[in-house]
Amino acid sequence: MSDVTAATQPDISEVADWVALLKPRVISLVVLTGLCGLLVAPGHLHLTLAVAAVLCIALGAGAAGAINMWYDRDIDAVMRRTQRRPIPAGRITPGGALSYGVGLAVASVAIMGLATNWVAAGVLALSIAFYVVVYTVWLKRRTSQNIVIGGAAGAFPPVIGWAAVTGNVTLEPLLLFAIIFFWTPPHFWALSLYAHADYAKAGVPMLPVTHGARETRRQVLLYTILLVPLTLLPWAFGFSGLPYAGAAAVLGAGFLYHAVRVWRDRQDESGRSLTNDAPARKAFRYSLGYLALLFLALVVDKLLLG
Ligand code: HEM
Numbered sequence: 001m002s003d004v005t006a007a008t009q010p011d012i013s014e015v016a017d018w019v020a021l022l023k024p025r026v027i028s029l030v031v032l033t034g035l036c037g038l039l040v041a042p043g044h045l046h047l048t049l050a051v052a053a054v055l056c057i058a059l060g061a062g063a064a065g066a067i068n069m070w071y072d073r074d075i076d077a078v079m080r081r082t083q084r085r086p087i088p089a090g091r092i093t094p095g096g097a098l099s100y101g102v103g104l105a106v107a108s109v110a111i112m113g114l115a116t117n118w119v120a121a122g123v124l125a126l127s128i129a130f131y132v133v134v135y136t137v138w139l140k141r142r143t144s145q146n147i148v149i150g151g152a153a154g155a156f157p158p159v160i161g162w163a164a165v166t167g168n169v170t171l172e173p174l175l176l177f178a179i180i181f182f183w184t185p186p187h188f189w190a191l192s193l194y195a196h197a198d199y200a201k202a203g204v205p206m207l208p209v210t211h212g213a214r215e216t217r218r219q220v221l222l223y224t225i226l227l228v229p230l231t232l233l234p235w236a237f238g239f240s241g242l243p244y245a246g247a248a249a250v251l252g253a254g255f256l257y258h259a260v261r262v263w264r265d266r267q268d269e270s271g272r273s274l275t276n277d278a279p280a281r282k283a284f285r286y287s288l289g290y291l292a293l294l295f296l297a298l299v300v301d302k303l304l305l306g
Pocket residue numbers: 025026027028029030033081135146147148150151152153154155180184187188191288291
């Protein structure tokens with residue numbers, strides 16, 4: 001390759017930085033829940049349009065992540081976990097990240113509207129606004145309830161997938177919304193237990209920083225106790241059958257086991273660092289597999305029972 005061509009080609013690590021701005025690992029689960037919402041919805045969407053809809057959910061969530069990284073660049077530079085991100089590390093300019101995020105957000109909503117319908121596009125726009133405005137700008141630095149209210153952003157994807165097929169939002173996708181809504185606190189507060197030093201350093205009022213580890217452990221258990229019966233509602237309302245209910249019960253028992261271990265854990269109270277809190281780390285990891293398998297169970301159930 002000549003030097004001229006090489007100079008005009010983006011470096012692979014540069015591409016990796018623009019991809020990192022989209023928070024691709026978080027998006028993977030967002031895409032999965034959106035895809036499952038789309039697959040369990042009644043009706044039919046042409047394969048090309050279904051692929052476009054899922055890509056729009058990924059792009060929209062990624063765009064919101066990029067705008068979040070633009071807004072949070074000051075605290076990201078302070079926290080160990082986020083210091084190496086492209087903006088605090090100086091590899092992408094804040095202005096570049098903001099234009100990229102806004103551009104992708106507008107494109108994802110427009111393409112969703114043109115490819116499927118404007119209800120799905122509207123809910124996608126709402127979820128991006130929720131993550132950026134309600135969570136990131138308004139609540140994250142103000143209240144320990146930030147992730148409970150702002151967490152609704154991450155609960156929209158199955159509703160978007162459903163609306164892409166049906167053009168409306170009914171009780172069933174709202175139940176899927178509620179499941180992710182109640183899953184988010186144990187998911188995040190488990191992580192915030194062992195990441196609490198970072199949040200304290202950056203002055204972000206996450207629950208372990210404002211109310212302490214004991215209260216956080218109690219809240220992880222409380223939300224998991226609310227979550228598990230809620231996951232049985234799709235079966236109770238007749239939207240899904242016994243294969244889903246069985247999977248939800250077994251997965252839920254596992255989540256409760258981890259939440260009880262987080263609640264019973266007192267290692268920090270005996271003077272050891274929270275950073276190594278093994279039950280919290282395990283509960284966080286479990287929360288990811290739990291949500292993925294629960295949503296896949298909905299799809300398998302539908303394939304089995306129609
Ligand atoms: C307000 C709500 C939420 C907050 C505050 C939150 C926060 C976090 C944080 C701080 C991490 C660690 C990321 C890192 O290490 O850089 C994380 C990881 C993750 N979150 Fe969440 N999360 C939320 C909701 C969700 C939702 C709704 C989903 C998907 C349905 C999700 C999926 C994931 C995944 C897949 C990871 C693992 C990423 C990895 O492997 O590094 N999160 N979350």
